[in-house]
Amino acid sequence: MAARLTERLKSLGHIASLVNAGSALPEVLSLITTAVCQRSSWSSAAIMAVDEASGYSVLVARYDPLFADRTKGAVDRWLLQTSPVKTVLDARQTMIIDDAQALPDSAGYRQEAMERDYRTVVLLPFSARDEQGRNMVLSVHAHEVRKVDAEETAFLETVALLGSLAVEKAHRLWLEAQQNDSLRQALEIHQHAMERVLTTEDTEAFIELCRRYLDRTLLLVDLTTNQVTSAGDTTGLNWPDRVAPATFRQLAQIVREAEIGQFEQLRRLSLLGYGEIDAIVEPCTAGGDVLGGILLLSDDRALDAVEALTAQELRAAFAMLLLRRRIRFDVQAETHGEFFSRLFSGDWRDEAATFARAHHLQLPLDEPARLAALSLAPATGKGTAKGPAASSADIEQALARLARQRLAGATAFAENATTEAGGTTYIIFLPERGASAKAARQLLEQMIEEIAWLSQAKPVACLSALCQRLEDYRDARRDCDRLLKLAARVGRRGIVESGDFGPLARLIAIADPDALRSFVEETLGAIEDYDRAHDGNLLPTLERFLANSGRYQATADALGIHVTTLRYRLQRLTDVFKLDLEDPDTRIALDVALRVRGTLAG
Structure with missing residues (x-):
């Protein structure tokens, strides 16, 4: 056994x-x-x-x-x-x-x-x-x-x-042998593709690379130069050498909205002038920005694992090519803040060159737009902080994010100069794009709410008139600056408009605010203290009496009291504070103090 x-x-x-x-x-x-x-x-x-x-x-x-x-x-x-x-x-x-x-x-x-x-x-x-x-x-x-x-x-x-x-x-x-073959091929593609795009920015050289390694039809969307090129057989699509602007804008929107995958998601697209096509859309990104993308057109052949891996390597190489172009341009180009700073100063001569620079910066200056200006004042309330206040860079990023989310082509940036209160001014560029001043104001209100939470400060903002020419932006920026300075002098917060400030407010804006507050305190402070101590209403009665030009019956009707009661209150002002309400200079001083007091309270 x-x-x-x-x-x-x-x-x-x-x-x-x-x-x-x-x-x-x-x-x-x-x-x-x-x-x-x-x-x-x-x-x-x-x-x-x-x-x-x-x-x-x-x-x-x-x-x-x-x-x-x-x-x-x-x-x-x-x-x-x-x-x-x-x-x-x-x-x-x-x-x-x-x-x-x-x-x-x-x-x-x-x-x-x-x-x-x-x-x-x-x-x-x-x-x-x-x-x-x-x-x-x-x-x-x-x-x-x-x-x-x-x-x-x-x-x-x-x-x-x-x-x-x-x-x-x-x-x-x-399977290991297949994977090794795929990896060897991917490594070969990666090496050749990177060598190609690191030595030249020639699109035709990259297209030849696509044709060599991938027997598929590709559309290469380049958002750094606003161009679309094709690789592979496009005879059935009848693709032109240069696409129409409307088609490019549509393709640009498609790649910007696409999510990064592994060339597995087929989509049905409806392109202007070309009808419906089936394609896999993959964006090329760098640093969170979409620089372009690849559309792999379907020909009823399933994409196998090796082809998908090849396509991913080509996408990485194309992204590198686009990044090189973006870096090369960014070295020469101004930032949005620098561009608008020159625009606001009027230090530009060639309108076509200015529009071209704006186009490269993706700023639709050829369309009507508005400027918004926002500045911060430190919060004075105690116990309201939710944590450390956000930095200026965080605020700038939040404003830019909100602008981009709501309006295509919108942007926001921090100016180098600081406000009178020591804070930073943020400029928001808001293309109309079929919207209205009401829509821009709603967006500005949303920005104020978020920035108030981020900064633990009370923002003040204003919205300019519509800018339709390059020359309009300098005047719009100056108007915004005047409104922000006026609002800072009188302590206003939120969205301010020119109509919010009368002649007296404008006069206050150029005066010494401390001296004005001393004047109000000397003229009205004792009356305010008396009212607080006696639960009285002498100051409101005085304000209404002066507003009605000293007419007794009109003032009594406005206050909802009898004329006898009104005469008693006015007599108390005379007896307690030695005020001669029949004296024109006294009435003018009291009226000015009341108006300044209301304006400063804003």
Whole structure:
């Protein structure tokens, strides 16, 4: 018994070593059938795959030395309906057929057994599948009817398990080989593509690279130069050398809104002048900015893994090419703040060159637009802070983000100069784009709310008149500056307009605010203190009396009191504060103090 067990273990070891000697799947399957017969008493063996689509069990490997020369005309497939293979797979259990030549319901299998002269058969399911994903069954045959005991069954099931493991190993080796090939190709593409784009910015050179490595039609959208070029066969699309501006704007919007993927998401697009097309859209980004993108047009061929990897490498190279162009331009170009600073100063001569620079900076100055100016004053309330105040850069970024989200072409930047209160002024450029002053004001209100939260300060902002010419921007900036200075002098917050300030407010803006407050305090402070101490209303009565030019009945009606009550209050002002309300100079001083007080309270 021990000797037989030792022999069995040796046989399994030999079978395992033979099976592991193969690498390709057909070779592995052939070695399995050979090894099981050479190390056991079974005369032949075969492996069949179940092809559900065709309804047949198909021979994939066979070892039968007695009939090795009789392959011509040999049967290599059997109907599943008349084959026990389907039963074995459905039950996932070993099947023992005592005499295959006597099977009542398997005519094809019985005919095969008679032709090849085998009787007892053992069929064992594999846990692995072949290259086409089909389930497989191992069968071993004996020329005579024999008894298959539990020990033999266990031996054969172990062989089937070893065979399944060998098949899975072959699959892994094949996948590794495919992945290595893909990686080698990707590395080659990456190396060639990067060498190309790092040595030249020539678009044609990059297009030739695309044609060499990817047999697909591509549209390359370059937002740094506002151009679209094609690579591959575009005859069916009838693509021109230069697309219309409206089509380019549409393509630019498509790539800006696209999300970065791995060339797996097909989209239906409707392009102006070209109808509907199916394409995979992949943006090329750098530092969070979309510099362009690739549209891979569909031709009813599925994109395989290698092509997808190739496309990703080409996208990376195209992004590098676009980044080089952007950096080269940024070295020469002004920032938005520098550009507008020159525009506000009027230090420009060539209108066409100015519009061209604005176009490169993606500023639609050829369309009507408004300027908004926003400045901050430190918060004076205690206990209202939510945490550390945001930096000027954070505020600038938040304003720019809100501007871009709401209006295409809008931007925001911090000016170098500071306000009278020591804060920073932020300029927001707001193209109309079919909107209105009301929409711009709503956006400004949203900005004020967010900046107040970020900065823990109270912003003041203003909106300019519509700018339709380059010359309008200097006047608009000056008007905004005057409004912000006026608002700062009188302590106004929120959105201010020119109509909010009368002549007195403008006079206050150029006066000493501390002196004005002293004047108000000297003139009205005692009356305010008296009212607070006696829960009185002498100051409101005085204000209404002066506003009604000293008319008693009109003042009493406005206050909702009797004229006698009014005369009593006015007499109290005379008796307590020694005010002669009949004196014109006294009435003027009181009226001015009341107006200044209201303006400063804003």
